[in-house]
Amino acid sequence: MNLSPSQSILRAIPVARAIARLLLASAGGYAFAVAVAYVVARGLPMERAEATVVASLAAILAMPAAAIWAYGVPRLWHAAAGILGATAICAAIAWSIGQPV
Amino acid sequence: MKQGFRQSMAGLHSWSGLILGWLLFAIVLSGTATVFRSEISGWMRPEIVKTAPPDAAIEAAVRWLGTHHPKAAGWYLSAPDERIATTQAVFDDPAAPLGYRDIALDPVSGSPDVARATLGGEFLYRFHFELQLPYPWGRFLAVAAAMLMLIAIISGIIIHKRIFKDIFTFRAGKGKRSWLDAHNVLGVLALPFHLMITVTGIVTLLTLVMPWGTTANYGDDLATAFAESAPGLVSREAAGRPAPLAPIGPMLAAAQRAFGEGRIGRVSIANPGDANAIVTVSNHDGDQLAYAARTVSFDGVTGRILKQYVEARPAQQTYSVLYGLHMGRFAPEVSRWLYFLCGLALAATIATGLVLWIRSRPQAPGVGPWLAARLNVGAVAGFPVAILAFFYANRLLPMQMPGRAEGEVSAFFWAWGAAIAFAMLRSPTRAWREAFAVLALGSAALPILSFALTGRGLWNALAGGDWLFAGFDLTLFAFAGLAAAIARRAGMKVAEMPPRRRRQAVPA
Numbered sequence: 001m002n003l004s005p006s007q008s009i010l011r012a013i014p015v016a017r018a019i020a021r022l023l024l025a026s027a028g029g030y031a032f033a034v035a036v037a038y039v040v041a042r043g044l045p046m047e048r049a050e051a052t053v054v055a056s057l058a059a060i061l062a063m064p065a066a067a068i069w070a071y072g073v074p075r076l077w078h079a080a081a082g083i084l085g086a087t088a089i090c091a092a093i094a095w096s097i098g099q100p101v
Numbered sequence: 102m103k104q105g106f107r108q109s110m111a112g113l114h115s116w117s118g119l120i121l122g123w124l125l126f127a128i129v130l131s132g133t134a135t136v137f138r139s140e141i142s143g144w145m146r147p148e149i150v151k152t153a154p155p156d157a158a159i160e161a162a163v164r165w166l167g168t169h170h171p172k173a174a175g176w177y178l179s180a181p182d183e184r185i186a187t188t189q190a191v192f193d194d195p196a197a198p199l200g201y202r203d204i205a206l207d208p209v210s211g212s213p214d215v216a217r218a219t220l221g222g223e224f225l226y227r228f229h230f231e232l233q234l235p236y237p238w239g240r241f242l243a244v245a246a247a248m249l250m251l252i253a254i255i256s257g258i259i260i261h262k263r264i265f266k267d268i269f270t271f272r273a274g275k276g277k278r279s280w281l282d283a284h285n286v287l288g289v290l291a292l293p294f295h296l297m298i299t300v301t302g303i304v305t306l307l308t309l310v311m312p313w314g315t316t317a318n319y320g321d322d323l324a325t326a327f328a329e330s331a332p333g334l335v336s337r338e339a340a341g342r343p344a345p346l347a348p349i350g351p352m353l354a355a356a357q358r359a360f361g362e363g364r365i366g367r368v369s370i371a372n373p374g375d376a377n378a379i380v381t382v383s384n385h386d387g388d389q390l391a392y393a394a395r396t397v398s399f400d401g402v403t404g405r406i407l408k409q410y411v412e413a414r415p416a417q418q419t420y421s422v423l424y425g426l427h428m429g430r431f432a433p434e435v436s437r438w439l440y441f442l443c444g445l446a447l448a449a450t451i452a453t454g455l456v457l458w459i460r461s462r463p464q465a466p467g468v469g470p471w472l473a474a475r476l477n478v479g480a481v482a483g484f485p486v487a488i489l490a491f492f493y494a495n496r497l498l499p500m501q502m503p504g505r506a507e508g509e510v511s512a513f514f515w516a517w518g519a520a521i522a523f524a525m526l527r528s529p530t531r532a533w534r535e536a537f538a539v540l541a542l543g544s545a546a547l548p549i550l551s552f553a554l555t556g557r558g559l560w561n562a563l564a565g566g567d568w569l570f571a572g573f574d575l576t577l578f579a580f581a582g583l584a585a586a587i588a589r590r591a592g593m594k595v596a597e598m599p600p601r602r603r604r605q606a607v608p609a
Contacts, residue, residue, distance in 0.1 A: 046416070
């Protein structure tokens with residue numbers, strides 16, 4: 001079967017979209033969890049060993065939440081914007097607080 | 102829009118469940134068996150009949166280790182209790198294949214040679230989260246499987262329209278509909294357990310998979326992070342100057358006074374035989390929900406108390422309780438059986454889900470569905486066959502065989518591999534039936550073989566109050582019955598299924 005270049009690109013799009021969603025849910029979900037871990041660890045007004053534990057526990061719940069959200073949102077770019085945006089915001093807040101000394 | 106959401110969740114549920122589903126089944130079943138880790142260890146060491154109080158057993162273990170493994174960097178001991186007679190000892194040993202040894206010591210003599218060489222229940226425990234892979238890859242794979250299971254459970258709840266009603270719905274003999282009903286009943290009935298065990302399972306590997314909270318607050322300074330997260334633990338480098346270890350008995354007695362009602366649980370001895378030796382005694386995990394709640398540390402040479410610690414910080418305690426919930430060590434007899442039954446329900450939920458995936462795609466072309474249908478048999482029937490092979494090897498391998506403990510593990514993997522290979526060669530319908538028939542026969546015959554070889558069997562166990570052997574044999578017979586029932590039904594076509602038991606039984 002011979003496909004013209006434009007046809008084969010159209011065929012490849014669903015595959016690319018599926019891969020993009022998978023990456024968003026897995027790598028994106030983990031990145032979001034890491035950002036949550038950072039912001040909670042630094043942002044909670046507690047002894048830092050305590051805040052670290054809360055942060056890690058929150059992070060492992062953030063990952064499945066992000067993964068489900070990545071698959072639940074109908075539009076791919078909404079999912080991408082949401083996960084990457086939330087990750088960036090958490091990361092920015094964590095960075096602005098800085099490592100406690 | 103709402104329909105679309107539910108549909109995408111249905112897709113997420115079936116794919117997240119499938120992708121590591123076979124591995125998950127093995128993880129869940131080995132974890133379920135691990136609920137009875139102590140009892141399995143006891144059954145696999147039938148030579149151990151004498152018991153000793155925990156402090157005497159620890160003293161004996163320290164004596165034996167001091168003679169035979171004085172150069173280890175640390176000895177980590179778990180004291181015997183009412184569930185297990187032996188002291189479990191873990192220590193580094195360059196001569197061991199894995200670089201460390203995990204052995205059971207006789208409570209009276211402290212020697213590992215009283216009982217046959219076996220890993221006992223420790224093998225299933227380790228397999229549950231390390232999957233016999235090198236560190237840390239097995240743990241990473243296990244936690245990835247757990248995360249996928251968590252996603253599958255949550256998306257499963259979302260796609261479920263009528264959680265409560267489904268508890269009471271089972272329509273037998275209706276093909277795919279029955280599989281779906283079974284999947285729903287098993288999943289929903291113990292749903293709180295399934296969620297709890299999955300989340301807490303991830304929690305047990307928290308520091309490995311989610312170290313970023315620590316990095317955020319401590320950077321590279323892991324020593325400070327560790328000191329602040331576990332202030333009860335004293336750690337110091339070996340001095341390099343030999344010094345004899347003080348008698349352990351008085352230290353255990355002092356720890357016992359500190360614990361009050363609580364029992365002695367774990368005893369770790371760092372730098373034994375060195376001037377900087379440290380002895381840390383933790384209270385028994387079975388005494389409270391939290392894991393490792395209280396510790397007393399001693400200077401190993403003088404026997405003087407260095408530190409006493411009771412964890413009371415709320416977040417650390419929460420973590421410790423979540424950890425303890427997964428380990429289930431706190432659970433007394435009845436709740437231990439509930440853990441076991443809920444674990445079986447989770448394994449069965451996974452198994453029925455895997456079958457459903459195939460049933461929903463009966464005409465799907467390609468190698469994927471072909472392989473999936475066969476892997477189902479290889480995993481669901483093959484893994485219990487492998488556990489059974491491990492138990493058989495324990496009874497049948499020669500006592501003095503070199504590498505005997507590893508031989509039992511080899512038997513486990515050979516049996517699993519053989520079951521998968523067998524599933525590849527047969528049609529799935531036949532393979533289901535034959536594999537479960539093997540499982541039924543194997544389970545039923547094991548107590549008889551064990552009686553012939555050890556003289557400890559069901560009748561004299563029941564008569565003599567030997568609840569360990571009685572319980573083990575009765576459980577095997579129950580599994581034999583279950584496997585036989587599955588084998589009988591697995592081969593039938595939908596039309597041949599008896600309509601419903603109850604309707605047949607009523608004619609009188």
